Amino acid sequence: MPLTLALVAHDRMKPALADWVARHAADLAPHSMVCTATTGGVIRRHSPDLAIRTVKSGPLGGDQQIGGMIADGEIHALVFFPDPLAPQAHDVDVKALLRIALVYDIPAAFSPATADLLVAGGLLARG
Numbered sequence: 001m002p003l004t005l006a007l008v009a010h011d012r013m014k015p016a017l018a019d020w021v022a023r024h025a026a027d028l029a030p031h032s033m034v035c036t037a038t039t040g041g042v043i044r045r046h047s048p049d050l051a052i053r054t055v056k057s058g059p060l061g062g063d064q065q066i067g068g069m070i071a072d073g074e075i076h077a078l079v080f081f082p083d084p085l086a087p088q089a090h091d092v093d094v095k096a097l098l099r100i101a102l103v104y105d106i107p108a109a110f111s112p113a114t115a116d117l118l119v120a121g122g123l124l125a126r127g
């Protein structure tokens with residue numbers, strides 16, 4: 001069964017997430033992807049053949065929407081590249097998204113190196 005992955009990145013990390021998606025595009029293609037709005041726009045520009053849908057931008061509630069989808073069992077894995085060096089106005093939402101991913105123990109990666117390991121570990125082959 002195809003998975004639904006949530007893909008999210010803060011602004012300075014968006015190129016790294018777009019690069020990760022492009023490198024794994026063939027493995028990601030059979031799965032569904034949901035992104036926060038701005039992240040989704042960047043990924044679409046880099047990988048126009050992938051079908052992704054978007055929710056609101058993170059600071060406007062998108063992180064909470066994705067958290068709600070995780071709580072509802074609609075998201076099977078989270079790839080979220082936060083910016084470790086920039087404060088975020090919506091830091092409470094970021095924390096809540098990380099927390100809810102832990103509560104539901106979905107596979108989650110918060111850096112390109114770990115996201116690569118999720119793929120190497122066979123996450124996408126499960127779909």
Ligand SMILES: O=C(CO)COP(=O)(O)O
Binds near residue numbers: 062
């Ligand atoms: O802010 C975000 C994650 O906390 C991501 O939101 P955008 O993809 O809209 O920039």
